[in-house]
Amino acid sequence: MIARPGLFGRLGEAARVTVVSAPPGSGKTALLRSWITQAGIGDHAAWVATGRDERDPQRFWVSVLGALRRTTLGSSLVQALTAAPDLDGWAITERLLADLAALRERLWLVIDDVHELEQEQSLRQLELLIMRAPPALRFVLATRRDVRLGLHRLRLEGGLAEIREPDLRFSLDEARELFAAAGVELPESAVVALHERTEGWAAGLRLAALSLAGHPDPERFAAGFSGTERTVAEYLLAEVLDRQGEQARRLLLRTSILERVNGELADLLTGNQGGERILQDLEQANAFVVSLDPGRSWFRYHQMFADLLGMELRRTAPGEVAGLHLDASAWFARHGFAVDAVRHAQEARDWELAARLLADHWPGLYLDGQAENIHELLAGFPAEARAADAELAVLAAADELAQGSLEAAEGYLGLAERESVPASAARHGQLRVLTGVVRLLLARQRGNLSAVAEGARQMQALAGTPVAAQSGLSEDLRALGLINLGIAELWAARFADAERSLERGVALAHRIGRPYLEFTGLGYLALCVIYGSFAVAAGRSGEAIRLAEQHGWMDKPAAGIACAITGFENAWRGRLEEAESWVRRAEQTLSAETEPAASLAIRYVRGLLDLACGRHAEALAALRGAEPLAGRLVAPHYLIIRTRAMLLHALVRLGEFERAEQALAGFGDHDRDRGEIRITTAMLRLAQDDPHAAIAALAPVLDGSARLVWPAWLAQAFLLEAIARDALGDADAADLALERALDRAEPDGALWWFLLYPVPGLLERHARRGASNSSAHAALIAEIQDLLGARKPAPPSASPRALAEPLRDSELRVLRYLPTNLTAPEIASELYVSRHTVKTHMRNLYAKLGTHRRAETVARARELGLLAPSARGGPGRR
Numbered sequence: 001m002i003a004r005p006g007l008f009g010r011l012g013e014a015a016r017v018t019v020v021s022a023p024p025g026s027g028k029t030a031l032l033r034s035w036i037t038q039a040g041i042g043d044h045a046a047w048v049a050t051g052r053d054e055r056d057p058q059r060f061w062v063s064v065l066g067a068l069r070r071t072t073l074g075s076s077l078v079q080a081l082t083a084a085p086d087l088d089g090w091a092i093t094e095r096l097l098a099d100l101a102a103l104r105e106r107l108w109l110v111i112d113d114v115h116e117l118e119q120e121q122s123l124r125q126l127e128l129l130i131m132r133a134p135p136a137l138r139f140v141l142a143t144r145r146d147v148r149l150g151l152h153r154l155r156l157e158g159g160l161a162e163i164r165e166p167d168l169r170f171s172l173d174e175a176r177e178l179f180a181a182a183g184v185e186l187p188e189s190a191v192v193a194l195h196e197r198t199e200g201w202a203a204g205l206r207l208a209a210l211s212l213a214g215h216p217d218p219e220r221f222a223a224g225f226s227g228t229e230r231t232v233a234e235y236l237l238a239e240v241l242d243r244q245g246e247q248a249r250r251l252l253l254r255t256s257i258l259e260r261v262n263g264e265l266a267d268l269l270t271g272n273q274g275g276e277r278i279l280q281d282l283e284q285a286n287a288f289v290v291s292l293d294p295g296r297s298w299f300r301y302h303q304m305f306a307d308l309l310g311m312e313l314r315r316t317a318p319g320e321v322a323g324l325h326l327d328a329s330a331w332f333a334r335h336g337f338a339v340d341a342v343r344h345a346q347e348a349r350d351w352e353l354a355a356r357l358l359a360d361h362w363p364g365l366y367l368d369g370q371a372e373n374i375h376e377l378l379a380g381f382p383a384e385a386r387a388a389d390a391e392l393a394v395l396a397a398a399d400e401l402a403q404g405s406l407e408a409a410e411g412y413l414g415l416a417e418r419e420s421v422p423a424s425a426a427r428h429g430q431l432r433v434l435t436g437v438v439r440l441l442l443a444r445q446r447g448n449l450s451a452v453a454e455g456a457r458q459m460q461a462l463a464g465t466p467v468a469a470q471s472g473l474s475e476d477l478r479a480l481g482l483i484n485l486g487i488a489e490l491w492a493a494r495f496a497d498a499e500r501s502l503e504r505g506v507a508l509a510h511r512i513g514r515p516y517l518e519f520t521g522l523g524y525l526a527l528c529v530i531y532g533s534f535a536v537a538a539g540r541s542g543e544a545i546r547l548a549e550q551h552g553w554m555d556k557p558a559a560g561i562a563c564a565i566t567g568f569e570n571a572w573r574g575r576l577e578e579a580e581s582w583v584r585r586a587e588q589t590l591s592a593e594t595e596p597a598a599s600l601a602i603r604y605v606r607g608l609l610d611l612a613c614g615r616h617a618e619a620l621a622a623l624r625g626a627e628p629l630a631g632r633l634v635a636p637h638y639l640i641i642r643t644r645a646m647l648l649h650a651l652v653r654l655g656e657f658e659r660a661e662q663a664l665a666g667f668g669d670h671d672r673d674r675g676e677i678r679i680t681t682a683m684l685r686l687a688q689d690d691p692h693a694a695i696a697a698l699a700p701v702l703d704g705s706a707r708l709v710w711p712a713w714l715a716q717a718f719l720l721e722a723i724a725r726d727a728l729g730d731a732d733a734a735d736l737a738l739e740r741a742l743d744r745a746e747p748d749g750a751l752w753w754f755l756l757y758p759v760p761g762l763l764e765r766h767a768r769r770g771a772s773n774s775s776a777h778a779a780l781i782a783e784i785q786d787l788l789g790a791r792k793p794a795p796p797s798a799s800p801r802a803l804a805e806p807l808r809d810s811e812l813r814v815l816r817y818l819p820t821n822l823t824a825p826e827i828a829s830e831l832y833v834s835r836h837t838v839k840t841h842m843r844n845l846y847a848k849l850g851t852h853r854r855a856e857t858v859a860r861a862r863e864l865g866l867l868a869p870s871a872r873g874g875p876g877r878r
Contacts, residue, residue, distance in 0.1 A: 025203025169200030227307025521560030560589030
């Protein structure tokens with residue numbers, strides 16, 4: 001026996017009636033017996049095993065009466081039966097109700113196999129006993145199927161507890177315990193496989209344990225264990241299949257070829273009517289038939305039962321199997337279930353039909369993000385079929401592309417375009433569409449902007465062809481072209497063009513109901529717009545992540561980009577722990593083969609985060625890992641130069657000055673003059689105690705002649721200038737440079753640079769000297785100091801009690817948003833209040849704290865302890 005304390009607890013609850021309803025072999029009887037033993041209520045539980053010989057009402061009630069008399073309480077209350085001419089089930093029920101009226105202590109009546117009570121009067125008599133029994137009498141009913149006892153009234157009153165098949169399934173831990181108790185030692189992978197295969201079915205696990213005892217190769221047995229295994233097949237035949245009527249048996253056998261079935265399909269494959277009713281009856285009877293939807297219109301069979309049914313069909317009607325698969329394929333194709341249609345054509349070994357179906361439906365499957373299903377379907381064709389069919393060759397190219405084999409993809413495309421495998425004239429238009437889409441995807445993954453632009457134009461042209469119109473793909477092709485063009489423009493640093501293309505593609509994808517395309521566009525759009533607005537980028541990445549989580553696309557490159565952007569945004573604001581969790585999620589999507597440009601971006605963000613956290617060696621490794629990815633791209637990627645700049649940064653932080661100089665010398669003149677490289681050169685010169693050289697390197701960046709891909713990085717240049725000026729003893733110039741760095745960091749709350757280049761002394765002096773605009777940056781400086789751990793504790797007198805009038809809860813809620821960059825309308829949206837309300841609260845805060853501006857209010861609130869000292873503690877832009 002395996003202890004199941006969770007179920008024991010439910011059985012011991014105070015419900016008047018507990019129903020345990022599940023298929024045969026689910027462990028109902030074992031559960032109830034072990035519960036009685038564990039609870040120590042053997043003397044207070046009357047057990048009635050309802051066999052086929054108890055179908056006669058009088059025999060059943062005699063058994064009930066006898067079981068009650070064998071309990072401690074029942075022996076003194078329930079009187080023995082005396083033979084009488086009017087002795088029937090009704091009379092015994094009334095006798096029991098009279099005898100038990102005086103019952104005060106808890107007594108359980110446990111009736112096993114209630115489904116064997118086939119006589120209507122037996123059920124009505126049991127219902128009478130349940131409804132009129134004294135409160136101390138509790139009923140536990142075990143059954144293979146629900147019986148008509150009018151228990152719905154108890155359910156409404158809260159007097160009914162139900163334990164059903166999903167509750168009785170063994171957990172993985174319980175399966176592990178069962179095998180251990182049986183003396184069977186299995187590797188974890190085998191236990192998991194058996195648990196998944198049996199779906200936690202107790203009898204299946206027990207039969208597997210029995211068969212495994214002494215087996216020479218238990219791991220191999222576990223891998224092949226199914227419903228066709230002799231002991232399992234015998235059990236299911238005897239307990240389930242052989243108990244069905246002829247019509248239900250025919251339905252079960254002929255629909256066993258399906259992974260899911262509904263009434264219409266069942267009628268088609270059986271040639272009969274009423275399939276839905278039979279399926280619903282079988283589910284109601286717990287005959288290993290499971291409904292898949294709330295309306296109980298789609299069903300599946302338990303895996304092991306399906307195995308048995310398939311074996312029986314092959315044994316009894318081997319010549320009909322292929323025809324059943326073809327009928328199913330045609331039905332699924334007519335009703336828009338493309339994957340099922342192709343699979344059944346393959347099962348019938350009609351390769352031509354399967355290839356045509358897959359080619360017709362591939363665009364829709366790809367645009368819905370079903371690359372894994374496409375891969376499995378292509379794997380179902382014989383190897384020679386790919387080389388013998390032009391359309392299949394193109395689809396094989398797309399599959400190789402999805403798996404990251406760009407060279408193999410080009411090989412299949414070449415094969416499809418050669419005359420040795422021509423498509424029929426009727427299929428030529430479809431072949432053009434397929435080839436155009438795959439060539440576009442290949443060009444985008446290569447980073448070949450000119451080829452992508454040509455492919456996008458071809459998508460526009462193909463959208464107007466009869467093939468696209470007939471298949472309803474015209475708008476889909478346009479959206480696909482726009483989104484891929486936008487991604488290629490993004491990697492080429494044509495941000496305005498990229499934003500325009502991606503915005504149009506995302507809007508079109510949303511309008512035509514293609515969430516996968518929309519999600520893909522949103523992920524890359526987040527990266528595109530971050531150079532203009534963190535707020536917009538955060539919104540776009542959040543939308544992409546929500547779609548990915550909703551549809552199960554968190555392993556896709558676009559999800560990785562969205563997570564990386566969210567991580568970067570958190571790191572930019574100094575929230576390093578949050579950034580770490582998002583970057584790790586992004587790294588789970590890494591695949592240099594399938595999307596080298598996206599992988600490069602994620603590794604770049606990882607390197608930046610490691611630098612900010614002081615993990616310089618790890619940052620160097622991440623940034624070096626990004627370098628080889630550039631070689632897989634046709635055109636230069638805009639992040640490559642920035643990756644190399646940060647790699648130099650990591651070398652400097654590690655004290656590897658000589659290697660940093662060698663790397664710097666390896667750049668061409670044009671690259672050395674780029675703003676990003678000049679900034680890193682300045683950092684190297686500072687590390688070499690040469691502030692004059694550092695200022696010289698920074699000068700073209702500061703005057704705008706050496707452009708930066710992202711102007712926000714000017715904050716870094718000004719901060720390094722401040723460090724250099726301070727090293728030269730020019731405090732005024734250093735202060736001015738620091739002020740300019742703060743000016744550029746303030747709009748987005750950029751604490752990032754002050755983590756890379758911590759300057760607590762400069763910040764302290766800047767605040768103390770009261771520079772011209774220092775008050776505007778008081779809150780930002782306080783956040784930076786908090787983050788660096790340089791902020792001194794507030795004096796004892798600074799406490800919330802120093803306020804002349806305490807803050808109300810609503811004012812405190814608004815106060816917590818003031819350190820962020822959210823505007824008043826945005827704060828109102830976050831708090832679900834009006835803009836006017838937020839402004840009123842802000843005026844009140846100014847009055848109570850004695851301040852005049854938002855930054856002063858934040859600084860004063862920190863002094864009084866009204867805001868958390870850590871920059872990570874407050875709410876931030878989402």
